[in-house]
Amino acid sequence: xxxxxxxxxxxxxxxEVEPRMLLVHYLREVxxxxxxxxxxxxxxxxxxxxxxxxxxxxxxxxxxxxADGREVTTIEGLxxxxxxxxxxxAFHENHALQCGYCTPGMIMQxxxxxNENPNPxxxxxxxxxxGNLCRCTGYHNIVKAVAAAAGASExxxx
Amino acid sequence: MTAxxxxxxxxxxxxxxxxxxxxxxxxxxRWTDNIQLPGMLHLAMVRSPFAHAKINGIETAEAKGAPNVxxxxxxxxxxxxxxxxxxxxxxxxxxxxxxxxxxxxxxxAHAGEIVAVVVARTAAAARDAAELVDVxxxxxxxxxxxxxxxxxxxxxxxxLGTNKSAFWQLDSKAGGTGGDIEEAIARAREGGIVIERExxxxxxxxxxxxxxxxxxxxxxxxxxxxTATQAPHVLRFCIAATTGLPExxxxxxxxxxxxxxxxxLQSTPEEFITLAVARKLGKPCKYTExxxxxxxxxxxxxDQWQKLTLTAEKDGTVTGLKVELLADLGAYAxxxxxxxxxxxAWMFNAIYKFPAYxxxxxxxxxxxxxxxxxRGAGRPEATYAIERLMDELAAEVGxxxxxxxxxxxxxxxxxxxxTVAGMTYDSGNYEAATARAKELFGYDELRAEQKRRRESGDxxxxxxGVSTFTEMCGLAPSxxxxxxxxxxxxxxxxxxxxxxxxxxxxxxxxxxxxxxxxTAWSQIVADRLGVPFDSVEVLHGDTQIAxxxxxxxxxxxxxxxGEALVRAADKVIEKAKPxxxxxxxxxxxxxxFSAGQFTVKGTDKxxxxxxxxxxxxxxxxxxxxxxxxxxxxxxxxxxxxxxPHGTHLCAMEVDTETGATxxxxxxxxxxxxxxxxxxxxxxxxxxxxxxxxxQALWEGAEYDxxxxxxxxxxxxxxxxxxxxxxxxxxxxxxSPATSNSLGTKGVGEAGTIASTPAVVNxxxxxxxxxxxxxxxxxxxxxxxxxxxxxxxxxxxxxxxxAQQAHFDEGTPNQDPAAGTTDGVVQ
Numbered sequence: 001x002x003x004x005x006x007x008x009x010x011x012x013x014x015x016e017v018e019p020r021m022l023l024v025h026y027l028r029e030v031x032x033x034x035x036x037x038x039x040x041x042x043x044x045x046x047x048x049x050x051x052x053x054x055x056x057x058x059x060x061x062x063x064x065x066x067a068d069g070r071e072v073t074t075i076e077g078l079x080x081x082x083x084x085x086x087x088x089x090a091f092h093e094n095h096a097l098q099c100g101y102c103t104p105g106m107i108m109q110x111x112x113x114x115n116e117n118p119n120p121x122x123x124x125x126x127x128x129x130x131g132n133l134c135r136c137t138g139y140h141n142i143v144k145a146v147a148a149a150a151g152a153s154e155x156x157x158x
Numbered sequence: 159m160t161a162x163x164x165x166x167x168x169x170x171x172x173x174x175x176x177x178x179x180x181x182x183x184x185x186x187x188r189w190t191d192n193i194q195l196p197g198m199l200h201l202a203m204v205r206s207p208f209a210h211a212k213i214n215g216i217e218t219a220e221a222k223g224a225p226n227v228x229x230x231x232x233x234x235x236x237x238x239x240x241x242x243x244x245x246x247x248x249x250x251x252x253x254x255x256x257x258x259x260x261x262x263x264x265x266x267a268h269a270g271e272i273v274a275v276v277v278a279r280t281a282a283a284a285r286d287a288a289e290l291v292d293v294x295x296x297x298x299x300x301x302x303x304x305x306x307x308x309x310x311x312x313x314x315x316x317x318l319g320t321n322k323s324a325f326w327q328l329d330s331k332a333g334g335t336g337g338d339i340e341e342a343i344a345r346a347r348e349g350g351i352v353i354e355r356e357x358x359x360x361x362x363x364x365x366x367x368x369x370x371x372x373x374x375x376x377x378x379x380x381x382x383x384x385t386a387t388q389a390p391h392v393l394r395f396c397i398a399a400t401t402g403l404p405e406x407x408x409x410x411x412x413x414x415x416x417x418x419x420x421x422x423l424q425s426t427p428e429e430f431i432t433l434a435v436a437r438k439l440g441k442p443c444k445y446t447e448x449x450x451x452x453x454x455x456x457x458x459x460x461d462q463w464q465k466l467t468l469t470a471e472k473d474g475t476v477t478g479l480k481v482e483l484l485a486d487l488g489a490y491a492x493x494x495x496x497x498x499x500x501x502x503a504w505m506f507n508a509i510y511k512f513p514a515y516x517x518x519x520x521x522x523x524x525x526x527x528x529x530x531x532x533r534g535a536g537r538p539e540a541t542y543a544i545e546r547l548m549d550e551l552a553a554e555v556g557x558x559x560x561x562x563x564x565x566x567x568x569x570x571x572x573x574x575x576x577t578v579a580g581m582t583y584d585s586g587n588y589e590a591a592t593a594r595a596k597e598l599f600g601y602d603e604l605r606a607e608q609k610r611r612r613e614s615g616d617x618x619x620x621x622x623g624v625s626t627f628t629e630m631c632g633l634a635p636s637x638x639x640x641x642x643x644x645x646x647x648x649x650x651x652x653x654x655x656x657x658x659x660x661x662x663x664x665x666x667x668x669x670x671x672x673x674x675x676x677t678a679w680s681q682i683v684a685d686r687l688g689v690p691f692d693s694v695e696v697l698h699g700d701t702q703i704a705x706x707x708x709x710x711x712x713x714x715x716x717x718x719x720g721e722a723l724v725r726a727a728d729k730v731i732e733k734a735k736p737x738x739x740x741x742x743x744x745x746x747x748x749x750x751f752s753a754g755q756f757t758v759k760g761t762d763k764x765x766x767x768x769x770x771x772x773x774x775x776x777x778x779x780x781x782x783x784x785x786x787x788x789x790x791x792x793x794x795x796x797x798x799x800x801x802p803h804g805t806h807l808c809a810m811e812v813d814t815e816t817g818a819t820x821x822x823x824x825x826x827x828x829x830x831x832x833x834x835x836x837x838x839x840x841x842x843x844x845x846x847x848x849x850x851x852x853q854a855l856w857e858g859a860e861y862d863x864x865x866x867x868x869x870x871x872x873x874x875x876x877x878x879x880x881x882x883x884x885x886x887x888x889x890x891x892x893s894p895a896t897s898n899s900l901g902t903k904g905v906g907e908a909g910t911i912a913s914t915p916a917v918v919n920x921x922x923x924x925x926x927x928x929x930x931x932x933x934x935x936x937x938x939x940x941x942x943x944x945x946x947x948x949x950x951x952x953x954x955x956x957x958x959x960a961q962q963a964h965f966d967e968g969t970p971n972q973d974p975a976a977g978t979t980d981g982v983v984q
Contacts (some may be wrong), residue, residue: 018282025282034192035185037416040449042325044872047367075185088183092175095837098845099672100182101367101416107183122885130881133872135367135417136672137841138848138909139880 005069008033009077017064023057026064027074035076035104037039039133046132052072056112058105058131060096075104078111087149089109094147095119106132110146119150168682169691170900171406173837176391176677181414188413190371190386195442198373199228202284202433203451204274204291206266206611207524208299209865210314211653213264216274217292224287228280233263233273233305238435241401242426243490246392247497249521252339252354253324256523258490260427260434265298267314267489268525269364270454275431277840281446293686293818298423300525304463307522312843314489314523323487327458328579330515336578337514342478342820344471350477353468353550360935361461361486361859363531363875365949370456371446372429374436380702382438384411385429388418388670389422389709392493392646393626394701395432396425413697415671419849420531422671423674423711424457425494454869457861459532460796461486462499462539467548474555474562476538479523482508483528485521496521497644501536501630507831508544509588509628511830515578524864531711533849533910538627540545545625545915546922546932553926559624559919560592560601574896581630584800588626591827595805597625599825604809612927621810621924628803631904632713632897636795650714651706652722654683654730656788658775660768661693662814667707668719669699672673672837673906675715679833682720686727687767688754708795713802714903716834721898722794729790734770737788740781741765742774757871800903802894810920814928817943819855819921825887826912831895831903843888846909852878853910854917856936904969925949 001016008031015030027033036059039047048059051073052138059072078085084092087107097103106129108138113120113128120128126139134142181187218230243258261272275289275845278284293874302310307321310500314321319748337421346352372385381403387393390410397680398405416421436443447455465482470791478577485499499519534541552562568575571585577583582656596602608620633639636647651667680694680864697703708714731751738756739746748759757764770788771778780914826843856876860869894901914935921937924928929949933941 029190033185034189035187037187037189038191039369042449042871045449075183079184084180084183086929091183092179095176096180097182097195097843098674098841099367099415099417100178100187101189103182103934104185126880126883130879133367133877133879135365135419135849135877136592136845138844138846138886139883140844140885141880143880143885154347 004065006067009072009074011037019065021064022060023062023064023067024059027059033074033076036074037101037104039101044133045107046109047102049108049132052106056109075107076129078107086152090145090149090152093144094139094141094148096137102132102134106142107132110149113146114150122147161543166586169684170834172681173562174677174681174691174835176674177673177680178676184673189368189383189444190373190413191459193373193384198442198444199277199439199934200281200284201435201443201445202276202288203272203274204288204293206269206271206273206424208266208295208297209300209302211266211295212298213266213273214294214296216520218274221276221287221290224290225515227276228279230291231275233259233261236261236438237263237400239437240434241397241430243425243430244396245324245491245495247495248643249496249500250324250328253318253496254318254322255491256318260430268527269867270527272427272431275435277435277443277538302524302526302865303819304484304522304524307524308484312780314525321522323491323523325520326500328517328588330578333580333964339478339480339516340512342469342514343467343480346477350472351551353472353547353554355466355547355550355932355936357464357466357543357546357935359460359462359464359542362459362532362853362857364419364421364857365875366417366419366421367537369447369452369921370422370428370448372432373442374433375442376436376440377442380407380409382409382411382559383433384413386415386422387671388422388671388711389684390699390701391667391707391709393425394427397979409702412669418671419458419533420535420711421456423531442482450871453875454527454867457492457528457530458488459529460539461529462520464539464543466508466543466547468513468551474551474557474565476512476566479506480514485519487521488524488526488528490528492528494531498531498536500879501825502540504581504630505537505540508546509626510542511568512578527867533846533908536822537907538850538911538914541627541911542915545627546721546919549624549922550931559564563626581800586801586803586829587851587891587893588803590801590891591829592626593803594889594891595807595825595827596935598889599807600832601807615813617813619812619924621920621922623808623916623918623920623923624811625806625912625919627912628801629907629911630799631713631802632717632796633714633799634799647795648708648718649793650695650708650719650722651793652719652726653791654726656730656771656890658772661695662687662689662721664694664720665704666696666698666723667704668710668715671710673710678716679723682723683727686724687730689767697699701939713906716798716902717800717898717904718794720900722792724899725794726790727791729792730788733790734767734788736784736912737774737780738765741779747892796897798897800831800897802828802830802872802905802908802910804866804904804908806916808916808920810917810924812921812924812942814946817939817946819937819942821884824884827889827891828908829891829893830905830908832892833890834900834902840888842884843909846907847886847913848878848883850913851917852908853914854935854937858936
């Protein structure tokens, strides 16, 4: 067992974990952040996407011990004071989710995408989101939501 | 008041943003795997790596001794209570159905079947110990190929003596709904057109995003099962019918469920085993599968060979259609199982006026994962076949594919129309949907571009695919299901509870898992009762909260469940009326109800339904002879199916040099009757489209010759991504259904049913000029390229310098070794 200290959604957690434990299992089973979910076992689906020090990672592809001393943001830490993050609001407004299982990962990836490229074209959105699978929406409204969120932040910056 | 203010504002038809979203976008979710209970144990399954094998023995001692392992059980340990995974639809009285034990004791019939279960304090400990269970298998010959199964040379279940499950036929002459198909074929062979084709419906995997999970708590008086299911009510019935647990002792809860698409309507071995283990140990147990387990053990879809004979006059007027299906059920008859191909029986004739028709399906067992309903269930297969055939007929006659369809389809003034398969289509307008689709698509411009590319010998050719589909939704009138030997009815139930403080609880027997029922149901009830949208709370997916239900599949929730809701609301109003009249000191006959208010005709006296609810709750003052309650229940049994239709147009670019395809444009105009929430409808269409497109282009469950599912993970089973797909153009025409008072038809499966043939037709249209008339799905670049080559193709055409600019003097990448496989210049 290894002792790690991780900041998750602004709070600090110190735990003894098995070195083999995946970050996603640490988040779900130890910290109780069950908003982050597991959709596959081959790192294809992206449902478990979180931010590690501000960049998106598939948390099934990171060991919990690698997060030691670092900061994790999950879907549960995105809204502030009950106010939805603009990307969460854009997903709601554009009906970019149906069953909602891929949604946490989609939103975390989309936020990272816009951090890197605040004004993506449709093609850049489609390339930037291709690591996250959705079976319900056909992606149409997800792409629309990301574009809308980009447009909204552009307007608010102006 | 002005005329504008007089317009009723209705919830129905409004693009309400979903109530469900707030929780889902913030991660405040209750997936089954999120549930933790005190002392809960975790299960890991030991699965057979062999497609067909005898179990000679299972050595569990080492696993039992592993850290934190509580128990290891085999089929023998739970044999008395494990129950059976039953089929609800033996399609003929003599259908052969092998017993399907959740955990077989003696023999496994497909790879992935469970032979032992490890129970431990953590999921990781259970999985580690599962590796230590040593099973002594004796491999048996396996039958894997559907056509090989028909020969009975190798048997999937030796005790059955045959691989054939059942044969089922629908014949228009025998049924009195049309002519003799053999006569039509004989006539066409003399002087007409006969199109004979064999199409393959490859095996697909539903691939819902949430892996299945089940938690069972046996510690109360009732056993509670939370499970990722579309069908909690059906599941409870199956448990009660086979495990010895009385139905009243079982509570099944479908909490947040992450997609289903038919894939979660099953009652599964995993659910039954988790239940049995929890009951044996008296402790809460959880089983959550890995994705790789989903792929190999959750039921698959499609998997048919379709032998088709279409006959027509020389001018393209169809005279008959004969359908002969071989359907692969996999190792067992699943819940709907053998009935899935039968669901296509009424749909091969689609929107057309065929005088003679015969449908035949013969279902077979193989040693592969079981097959059941996947989005569309029987109808995508039918639509694919007929829409591909109509394109072939158009090519044979030498006319535009839309022209051949128009010549044969039911005209808008011919509804209601009883088809050659015996279904009565109540409403539709194929002309209107097609005209709108052509306009949005820019049909003529794209045809012109196609011609230009053909004439100039462009290496990238353009194809245009058409699919004018219909489907039957709203499973189903109970008497129809009964006449087909289905094990249950097709009604749906709703209850409305008028709470004292003004909110309204709506209980539905439908079980949503992404469809947005909470929003749409709220809109219907808000309109009907005149209460605010936000005051309506929709409860579902729990057999104790919603005690009656037939659940969600077959595009039935709105057309059947929505109508139940309307009827319950009308009962609420009827029950509230005498109490309102009493409170208003008026006669019931003088009362009117509108926008949530009871008013006395000709006066300004009135009372809101919420006030009536509060007064009824207090019950201090209500009339004699009525009960102090305005709550109501309704159960609706439809009298007919509903028949959505639409015209889908797809433009595909095909690179004739590489076989790669690219979707240029996709337009669909669907007629799904009246729309409750256009936003939700659009979402259903988009998602459906991509699942159908995925069958055409990317997906297929592939087995090797040992019976191992080689496309057994998301690495190999290639779901489409954002980068593979495009944005769609969707629109609607509206012919309200007459089978329910909302005029709705159902939309959940429409996109999937329609889109597959539109895409394949487009690809074939692009390369038909090279002598190609079919490409096996999924139409991978390799298959497209090979088809072009074998059909003649472009291989002999001279290569122009423009096509090989990289060989020009002075351009980059002119490494002399480039293009050789080993880096050596030859």
